[in-house]
Amino acid sequence: MVKDNLDSYIDDILNALGDDFKTEVSRENIEKELSKFMEYGVPIDQAKQTLIKKYGGQAVLTSSEQSSERKLISDLQPNERSVNLLCRVIAINPKEITVKGDIRKIFYGILGDESGTISFTAWNSELDLERGDVVEISNAYTREWQGSVQLNLGDRISIKKTDKEKLPESAFEPKTMKIVDLRSGVGAVDVTARILEINERETEIDGETKKIFSGILADETGKAQFTSWHDFKFKEEDVLQITGGYVKSWKGIPQLTFDQKATVKKLDKSKIPKKDLQINKMPLFMIVEKRGALDVEVEGTIIDIRPGSGVILRCPECNRAMTNNECSIHGAVEGKQDLRVKLVVDDGTGSVNSALNKELSEDLLGKTLEEYKKMDEVTMLEDINKKLFAHRINLQGNALGDEFGTSLIARKAKLIDFDIQDEADKLSQELEELL
Amino acid sequence: MKRQTAWRVFAGEFNDSNVEVKGEGEMTPSFVVTPLGAKVNRLFIIGVLTDVENISQEGELLRAHISDPTGVFTLYSGQYQKEVTEALSNIDVPTFVAVTGKARTYNPEEGLMYVSIRPERILEVSADIRDKWIFETCKNTKDRIEAVMEAMKMDESNVNELKKLGYSRELSEGIVEALKSYENIDLKKYVTLIKESLQYLRPSKETLPDIKIDKDEKEIEEEIIDDKKKEKVTIKKKRN
Ligand SMILES: [Zn+2]
Numbered sequence: 044m045v046k047d048n049l050d051s052y053i054d055d056i057l058n059a060l061g062d063d064f065k066t067e068v069s070r071e072n073i074e075k076e077l078s079k080f081m082e083y084g085v086p087i088d089q090a091k092q093t094l095i096k097k098y099g100g101q102a103v104l105t106s107s108e109q110s111s112e113r114k115l116i117s118d119l120q121p122n123e124r125s126v127n128l129l130c131r132v133i134a135i136n137p138k139e140i141t142v143k144g145d146i147r148k149i150f151y152g153i154l155g156d157e158s159g160t161i162s163f164t165a166w167n168s169e170l171d172l173e174r175g176d177v178v179e180i181s182n183a184y185t186r187e188w189q190g191s192v193q194l195n196l197g198d199r200i201s202i203k204k205t206d207k208e209k210l211p212e213s214a215f216e217p218k219t220m221k222i223v224d225l226r227s228g229v230g231a232v233d234v235t236a237r238i239l240e241i242n243e244r245e246t247e248i249d250g251e252t253k254k255i256f257s258g259i260l261a262d263e264t265g266k267a268q269f270t271s272w273h274d275f276k277f278k279e280e281d282v283l284q285i286t287g288g289y290v291k292s293w294k295g296i297p298q299l300t301f302d303q304k305a306t307v308k309k310l311d312k313s314k315i316p317k318k319d320l321q322i323n324k325m326p327l328f329m330i331v332e333k334r335g336a337l338d339v340e341v342e343g344t345i346i347d348i349r350p351g352s353g354v355i356l357r358c359p360e361c362n363r364a365m366t367n368n369e370c371s372i373h374g375a376v377e378g379k380q381d382l383r384v385k386l387v388v389d390d391g392t393g394s395v396n397s398a399l400n401k402e403l404s405e406d407l408l409g410k411t412l413e414e415y416k417k418m419d420e421v422t423m424l425e426d427i428n429k430k431l432f433a434h435r436i437n438l439q440g441n442a443l444g445d446e447f448g449t450s451l452i453a454r455k456a457k458l459i460d461f462d463i464q465d466e467a468d469k470l471s472q473e474l475e476e477l478l
Numbered sequence: 479m480k481r482q483t484a485w486r487v488f489a490g491e492f493n494d495s496n497v498e499v500k501g502e503g504e505m506t507p508s509f510v511v512t513p514l515g516a517k518v519n520r521l522f523i524i525g526v527l528t529d530v531e532n533i534s535q536e537g538e539l540l541r542a543h544i545s546d547p548t549g550v551f552t553l554y555s556g557q558y559q560k561e562v563t564e565a566l567s568n569i570d571v572p573t574f575v576a577v578t579g580k581a582r583t584y585n586p587e588e589g590l591m592y593v594s595i596r597p598e599r600i601l602e603v604s605a606d607i608r609d610k611w612i613f614e615t616c617k618n619t620k621d622r623i624e625a626v627m628e629a630m631k632m633d634e635s636n637v638n639e640l641k642k643l644g645y646s647r648e649l650s651e652g653i654v655e656a657l658k659s660y661e662n663i664d665l666k667k668y669v670t671l672i673k674e675s676l677q678y679l680r681p682s683k684e685t686l687p688d689i690k691i692d693k694d695e696k697e698i699e700e701e702i703i704d705d706k707k708k709e710k711v712t713i714k715k716k717r718n
Contacts, residue, residue: 069506075647082638328646331480344614346484346522346578347599389522391486391618392646433524433576433607448480463609467679470616474676477623478669 049077052091059095068098088129088209089113089157117158117289117300119194121187121249126194128183130154131210132176154180154194157214157231158289159304165196177207187249217286223264223323225290225297226333233286234299236260236267237315238279259337260299263319266337268293272302282315284308295335295444322439327393330451334444341451342437342459343390352384353423354415382412384427388436388451397438397451407431407456435459483648484522484578486615487512490548490671492521496591497659498583510581510593513663514622515629515653518581521595523551524603524611527575530566540566544577547612547675552594553579562597569600574608576601609679616672622649623665623672629653 053073060068073094080090092113113127135152148168153160163183172178182199185192196202217233225232240258247253256271260283269288277283286308288301301307324340351364356378358370365371365378382401387394405411408430415423440454495518497511509517525546533541534556540563542553555563569575579597586592625645629635635657640650656663 069501071501071506326646328483328648331483332647344522344610346576387481389484391522391614392483392649394481394483396481428601432601433603433611435610461610463613463679466613467616467676470613470620471673471676471680474620474669474672477620477627478666 049074049081052077052087056091056094056098059091060098089115115158116154116156116161119161119185119192121185121192123185125181126183126185127179127181128154128156128194129177129179129205129210130156131207131215132172132174132178133160135170135172135174155215156210159231159287159302161192161194163194163196166198167196167200170196170202172202172204175207176204177210179203179205221264222260222262222267222297223325223329225267225299226292232288232290232299233284234260234262234288235282235284235310235314236262237282237312237317237320238269238277239266239320241277241279261320262315265323265339266320267297267299268337269299269301271307272300273305275307277307277309280312280317282310282312284310292335295333295449296337296441327388327390327395329393330395330442331393331444331449334442334449336442338440339442339451340437340439341388341390341395341442342435343388343395344433344435345386345431346389346394346433347387348424348428348432349385349387349396352386353382353420353427354412355381355383357381380412380416382415384408384431386431386436388438395442395449395451396447397453397456399453399456403453403456407436407458431458435461482507482520484520485516485518486611486618487516487518487521487523488548488615488619488671488675489523489525489544489546489551491516491619491668492518492551492581492593493549495593496589497655498591499655508581508583509652510583511652511655511659512622513656513660514619514626514668515649515656516622517648517652517655520578520580520598522576522578522611523595524574524576524608525551526572526608527566527569528572530569530571532567538563542566544575546615547678548671551577552592553577553597554582554594555597559597562600565600566597569602574603574605576603576607576611612675612678616675619668619672622653623668625649625653626656626663626665629657 053070056073076094077090113129116130119126133153133155135150138149138151139146140149150165150170152163154163181201184195184197186195215231217231219233222236238258238260241256242258244255245252246255254274258269259266260269285301285305287305288299291298291300322338322340327341327343330336330339330341356365358365358373358376359379360373360376361370363370363372368378369375382404383398384404385398388397401412408427437457437459438451438453440452442449442451491512491514495510495512499509499511501508507519509519511517523544525544528543528545530540530542533539537557539554539556544551544553555566577597578599579595582594582596584592625640628643629640632639635654637650637654640653641647
């Protein structure tokens with residue numbers, strides 16, 4: 044989409060946020076995020092709603108009278124009222140039924156959006172819709188029928204044909220994606236991956252027990268979580284091509300979600316050999332831009348050792364770090380001592396926080412909690428700075444994003460030394476070839 | 479708000495900057511865009527702290543200089559950076575220091591822009607750590623040169639195309655801005671800058687550069703006096 048066209052949408056978003064928010068949310072940021080959504084083929088209305096919601100505004104369907112947020116089909120549960128959708132008519136058929144002796148014409152068919160499809164019944168004999176129409180529907184409701192969610196378009200609905208470009212055909216084609224590229228909001232993906240872990244659990248939906256399968260899958264670019272709402276009978280270490288899933292995310296960690304509408308094809312295991320599934324090492328900007336990632340390796344320089352590093356007291360009740368001998372929840376308690384270091388790691392392309400636990404800290408620092416307990420604070424911090432500050436560190440673990448940026452929950456940590464003359468020679472060589 | 483990246487940029491590149499992308503409002507940051515497209519709000523630099531001077535008649539406003547193999551960073555630290563200001567006034571120069579700080583600009587007149595750094599944190603470091611910074615900065619500078627070369631190949635440089643090549647959004651935006659705002663970007667100059675910096679790290683391979691880590695203090699002192707002279711000259715030039 045051309046940048047100029049975005050301007051009016053950004054205005055809409057800022058207006059929806061109202062004056063209170065304008066100081067905190069810059070136009071530039073919104074433009075950035077909006078362009079990103081466009082890049083991933085998210086329809087403009089959905090992108091707008093998402094941003095408005097993100098910044099705490101009331102989501103508003105700008106083009107219609109309704110003041111309620113649009114839902115994605117994949118998010119629909121049975122027995123929901125006032126459902127608002129932007130969707131495309133995938134199939135529509137008339138049907139004659141007898142109601143209390145009268146013959147009545149109704150319609151049934153399938154509606155779809157970028158997250159999935161749903162079958163519907165419309166109780167309105169005058170419905171003027173055809174296949175391919177893109178419609179804004181408000182005030183629909185859902186029911187469960189034979190184990191799946193059904194959409195009902197009753198008397199109260201408002202249905203309006205709208206610009207087909209709001210939900211282009213391309214939003215429906217499953218996009219082949221590598222796991223590293225999975226991001227929340229992407230609907231209909233085609234992913235080939237190896238299942239590393241499955242957990243089975245049961246949940247109750249509308250009085251019925253349903254099995255849910257979740258776990259971790261991976262390709263050579265990375266790992267993601269998955270949730271399957273249907274028993275496809277796959278096992279750990281199977282290599283699968285999953286078509287028609289959609290992506291949600293938790294703190295930036297992508298979650299591939301799919302149900303019986305998806306196609307799951309078992310492939311030969313050599314398609315993704317286990318040896319290719321090493322932990323992915325990536326520059327920090329990549330993690331910061333994705334906000335989070337499952338099980339990654341990063342390397343950067345420790346550019347800050349933050350306050351709260353060293354020997355600290357933890358609340359015996361909740362394990363929170365205490366300040367001034369008090370827990371923020373439990374007040375004055377007898378704290379137990381612990382060691383941790385809170386680092387800012389930056390490779391010149393991006394910055395993450397990482398708090399290292401006692402085991403990792405003792406290992407890196409070469410001293411134990413007991414030894415640090417004997418030091419005064421100044422000596423302790425000097426020692427920590429001397430050993431860590433401005434050194435290069437390699438971390439492995441999950442990266443989680445929130446409004447303050449991205450934190451790496453380190454599972455492994457090691458300081459990296461390198462032969463600087465050797466590396467300098469290599470770089471000189473590369474430079475000769477550059478110009 | 480997410481934490482700003484701490485860019486690794488040599489003084490020789492940073493001081494060439496005369497483009498600023500101003501943030502709108504208080505919550506949006508401003509950036510200095512270097513000729514190689516680094517979009518700098520925060521930097522992480524390591525070099526020789528050569529001098530610290532109180533330049534304010536009344537309160538406390540310190541000006542300090544940090545020298546790297548390619549040039550000299552200018553720092554201003556005042557009452558609002560209490561901790562750093564105090565640390566700066568207590569460090570004996572010369573010594574190797576690491577500084578994280580924010581890029582600042584000064585526009586004495588239309589079309590003229592000087593950059594400086596407002597330090598957030600300063601710590602003394604070893605020569606070994608300084609060398610690693612030089613290496614890292616050489617590498618990051620080379621990455622930027624390559625990215626600028628890629629962008630120059632495009633009909634019109636474009637953030638998304640650069641991102642597809644594997645560059646960060648920040649750098650991609652910076653490069654598009656740099657190509658738009660700088661008349662001609664002298665890539666050769668920055669390649670030379672890297673080459674010279676690398677010489678610091680390869681003492682056995684080439685003739686020794688003029689600042690070497692293990693030289694004796696007297697030499698360093700002489701050099702600093704030299705640096706100060708140079709500094710005075712450039713200040714005079716700026717005032718004319
Ligand atoms: Zn507590």
